[in-house]
Amino acid sequence: MDLKSGLPFWLIKNGLSTNYERLEKNAETDVLIIGSGITGALVAHFLCENNIKCIIVDKRMESTGSTTASTAQLQYEIDEYLFDLIEKVGEKNAVKAYEMCLESIITLEKIVQKLKIDADFKRVPSLYLASDAKGKKDLEKEFEVRKKHGLPVKYLSDKELLSKYNIKRKAALYNNQSAQVDTYKLCQAILNYHRKNSGLKVFSHTDVVKIQSEKNSITATTNKDFSIKANKIAAAPGFESEHLLDEKVMQLSSTYVIVSQPMKSVDLWKEKCLIWETARPYLYIRTTADNRIMVGGFDEPFQDPKKRDALMEKKNKDILKRFKKLFPESKIEIDFYWCGTFGGTKDGLPFIGEHKKHPNMYFALGYGGNGITFSVIAAEMIKDMYLDKYKEDNIFKFDR
Numbered sequence: 001m002d003l004k005s006g007l008p009f010w011l012i013k014n015g016l017s018t019n020y021e022r023l024e025k026n027a028e029t030d031v032l033i034i035g036s037g038i039t040g041a042l043v044a045h046f047l048c049e050n051n052i053k054c055i056i057v058d059k060r061m062e063s064t065g066s067t068t069a070s071t072a073q074l075q076y077e078i079d080e081y082l083f084d085l086i087e088k089v090g091e092k093n094a095v096k097a098y099e100m101c102l103e104s105i106i107t108l109e110k111i112v113q114k115l116k117i118d119a120d121f122k123r124v125p126s127l128y129l130a131s132d133a134k135g136k137k138d139l140e141k142e143f144e145v146r147k148k149h150g151l152p153v154k155y156l157s158d159k160e161l162l163s164k165y166n167i168k169r170k171a172a173l174y175n176n177q178s179a180q181v182d183t184y185k186l187c188q189a190i191l192n193y194h195r196k197n198s199g200l201k202v203f204s205h206t207d208v209v210k211i212q213s214e215k216n217s218i219t220a221t222t223n224k225d226f227s228i229k230a231n232k233i234a235a236a237p238g239f240e241s242e243h244l245l246d247e248k249v250m251q252l253s254s255t256y257v258i259v260s261q262p263m264k265s266v267d268l269w270k271e272k273c274l275i276w277e278t279a280r281p282y283l284y285i286r287t288t289a290d291n292r293i294m295v296g297g298f299d300e301p302f303q304d305p306k307k308r309d310a311l312m313e314k315k316n317k318d319i320l321k322r323f324k325k326l327f328p329e330s331k332i333e334i335d336f337y338w339c340g341t342f343g344g345t346k347d348g349l350p351f352i353g354e355h356k357k358h359p360n361m362y363f364a365l366g367y368g369g370n371g372i373t374f375s376v377i378a379a380e381m382i383k384d385m386y387l388d389k390y391k392e393d394n395i396f397k398f399d400r
Ligand SMILES: Cc1cc2nc3c(=O)[nH]c(=O)nc-3n(C[C@H](O)[C@H](O)[C@H](O)COP(=O)(O)OP(=O)(O)OC[C@H]3O[C@@H](n4cnc5c(N)ncnc54)[C@H](O)[C@@H]3O)c2cc1C
Pocket: 034, 035, 036, 037, 038, 039, 040, 057, 058, 059, 060, 063, 064, 065, 066, 067, 068, 069, 070, 071, 072, 073, 074, 206, 207, 208, 209, 236, 237, 238, 239, 240, 255, 256, 257, 296, 339, 340, 341, 342, 366, 367, 368, 369, 370, 371, 372, 373, 375
């Protein structure tokens, strides 16, 4: 699958990995992880921390799937309103999903600190703007539901929004529990740390084309006909899950991102909050460590790369126009742009854990705007499942 086009900023900023090792003989390990993106890296982190031997394989260059295309806003807020999610999956599970996302940002912060990773992880507040009158009503309802369940949230009126942030919208929800990161750098740093300290092996350009499960083990065969025998496979293939699952569990779309030239601090909004909005598809905005503005959105409900790429220039203009409507005085000019595949599920939640048709496998499929927070959750759950310590009801199971 063609996951992205254009020039993803993170890849240019950080450069390609210098690790090109391919798998060139048969291998054995405790857990084989398919995918070297942020999900695979985090799965490896939790397993390696528990002295479980891991091999990661990736058919691409290391970590160059969706992880390089991400805008990497870390929010506890899921694409689905909490009040909508309650309708879909019940109050207990919906609230739990929100709480787990909140916790996952703290978990990621701890990983960054423990491994001493410099990946521009930064705590920033988040503003969820009402796009119109309906959006305002929805935010009022959402505020009450989140407050009832003790989730961190503040309601901002149009006057407060204007005086504090110079934004003209009817209302917003604010929280100070969000963060941003350079996911590609983070992913590479986690892989390098465990390569050095835990004997993690990562093989790029190694495509898993066949999987055979035995009673107590599982064997993957690569495109070069080498085999890897493991106790379990953890599949973290990002949006390319269909070939491993034999089932379509998500709807794919295309999304577009622009990155500005570095700005002067005074040209940015207060607290450099993450910004998103109630319109669907929504615009999502953040800043970078070197004071660039990154804006994404104007999603199209298809995945066809040719059609997607043909729209890139128009989308850049549309995004810029919409951004300038929000910040009319901004002197924003584009330096980089790209577009990428994006996935979503019916209830906005990921799929994590075992699948009855695929014994000895765990899946970590964290879709949507919370892809990275879901990756953290998936990685920790898979570690517990492998160690037979996972006793809770899995709210992200396939047959929910
Ligand atoms: C434009 C954009 C903006 C986004 N913004 C945000 C955001 O603000 N916040 C957020 O949380 N999330 C966001 N996301 C989502 C987030 O980026 C993804 O959820 C996350 O990067 C997925 O990581 P991954 O490791 O699961 O997948 P990937 O990074 O795609 O890695 C999967 C890897 O698996 C490999 N693979 C697949 N099949 C095989 C096989 N058979 N054999 C070997 N290797 C295989 C692929 O080559 C790939 O490298 C955004 C995504 C996009 C595209």
